[in-house]
Amino acid sequence: MKKHHVFKWLFIIGILSLLFLVGCSDNDASEHTNDETSGETTEQREDSGNFPLQLTDSTGHTVTIDKKPEKIIPLIPSNTEILFALGLGEKVIAVTENDNYPEEVLELEKVGDAQINVEKIISLEPDLVLAHESGKNMAFDAFEQLIDAGINVYFVSDAQSIEETFASIEEIGKVTGAEEEAQQLVEEMKKGFEEISAIAEQIPENERKSVFFEISGEPEIYTGGAGTFFNELIELINAKNAAGSLEGWAKIDPEAIVDLNPDVIITLYGEFSTEDPVEQVKNRDGFGDVNAVKNGQIFDLDDDIVSRPGPRLVDGAKALANLVYPEYFNE
Numbered sequence: 001m002k003k004h005h006v007f008k009w010l011f012i013i014g015i016l017s018l019l020f021l022v023g024c025s026d027n028d029a030s031e032h033t034n035d036e037t038s039g040e041t042t043e044q045r046e047d048s049g050n051f052p053l054q055l056t057d058s059t060g061h062t063v064t065i066d067k068k069p070e071k072i073i074p075l076i077p078s079n080t081e082i083l084f085a086l087g088l089g090e091k092v093i094a095v096t097e098n099d100n101y102p103e104e105v106l107e108l109e110k111v112g113d114a115q116i117n118v119e120k121i122i123s124l125e126p127d128l129v130l131a132h133e134s135g136k137n138m139a140f141d142a143f144e145q146l147i148d149a150g151i152n153v154y155f156v157s158d159a160q161s162i163e164e165t166f167a168s169i170e171e172i173g174k175v176t177g178a179e180e181e182a183q184q185l186v187e188e189m190k191k192g193f194e195e196i197s198a199i200a201e202q203i204p205e206n207e208r209k210s211v212f213f214e215i216s217g218e219p220e221i222y223t224g225g226a227g228t229f230f231n232e233l234i235e236l237i238n239a240k241n242a243a244g245s246l247e248g249w250a251k252i253d254p255e256a257i258v259d260l261n262p263d264v265i266i267t268l269y270g271e272f273s274t275e276d277p278v279e280q281v282k283n284r285d286g287f288g289d290v291n292a293v294k295n296g297q298i299f300d301l302d303d304d305i306v307s308r309p310g311p312r313l314v315d316g317a318k319a320l321a322n323l324v325y326p327e328y329f330n331e
Contacts, residue, residue, distance in 0.1 A: 051065060053175070058155065061155055065154075067127075069128035069177070071128070073093060075129065075130060075131050076132045079156055080105060081102070082311065083176070085310070086169075093109065094109035094110065095108050095111070096111060114138075114139075116142050133158040156172060157171060159309035161229070162232055165189075169185055169186055169189075189314050196318060197238075208239060211240065211242060212265045213234075213306075215269070217277060220251060222250065224248075225245070229309070230306065230307075233306060233316060233317050258290055263297060265298045266299055268301055282298065
């Protein structure tokens with residue numbers, strides 16, 4: 001497996017343990033002040049559709065945006081996808097190396113990956129940088145440099161559920177002046193999830209399957225337990241998370257997977273692996289008796305559509321449902 005995929009997921013897993021540090025105070029800047037109260041975005045204007053806006057993000061950082069942003073740089077792929085879904089793609093002037101959707105982003109300027117290129121961002125003179133709550137403390141000095149350079153930096157909340165994803169979309173809509181579009185997108189996503197749930201409710205209890213998500217393969221296998229998007233998506237399609245007794249992003253041994261005996265195994269690293277992930281799983285010692293292996297129920301799925309908290313989560317849920325319950329969901 002390529003190092004990029006391993007790093008990506010270890011980065012996600014690692015930042016979850018650092019979130020309690022995100023509330024650390026920022027240094028004062030002439031046009032940016034701090035608010036000790038963290039939590040949901042607050043606004044000091046009655047009409048949220050007008051600028052200037054003064055907003056306090058979930059890290060307690062307060063920013064004043066004088067006019068509707070025309071040059072935006074998102075620093076995480078999920079925020080990029082949300083911007084494009086809101087019809088703001090033409091305002092996105094740069095993205096990170098990790099961005100790959102929609103295809104338009106492939107032609108845009110790149111400003112680093114987990115380590116952002118501060119000089120490059122400053123040279124592009126953006127009106128707004130959309131950062132991510134979970135990365136603030138890990139790149140504190142870089143963000144301070146951007147703020148000191150007079151660039152508006154807004155930290156979007158770290159969504160860890162579908163409902164929190166809706167909130168992040170509305171948050172981005174507010175800070176970019178696209179609140180109506182954000183509300184419409186959320187409603188469309190809710191409708192999509194409701195349609196999936198309505199079909200899933202028809203699945204009788206004795207036909208429910210247990211599903212195991214394999215985020216990365218050997219030698220370090222990680223899965224999604226309770227409190228993750230994967231767990232929520234599995235429950236949405238009326239399946240059972242084989243790793244549901246675990247919490248969060250958990251490392252697991254192959255022997256433990258055999259003991260869980262999942263009906264379906266979903267791998268998420270085929271794009272990054274030099275070997276077929278299905279064959280890798282099938283050929284593991286002791287896996288011959290696992291239901292998923294015996295019944296040919298091992299599938300590789302694009303991890304972006306089930307891991308990025310954005311509009312494509314609906315697509316991810318549909319794709320998962322089609323793999324687990326094709327007799328109910330196959331279109």
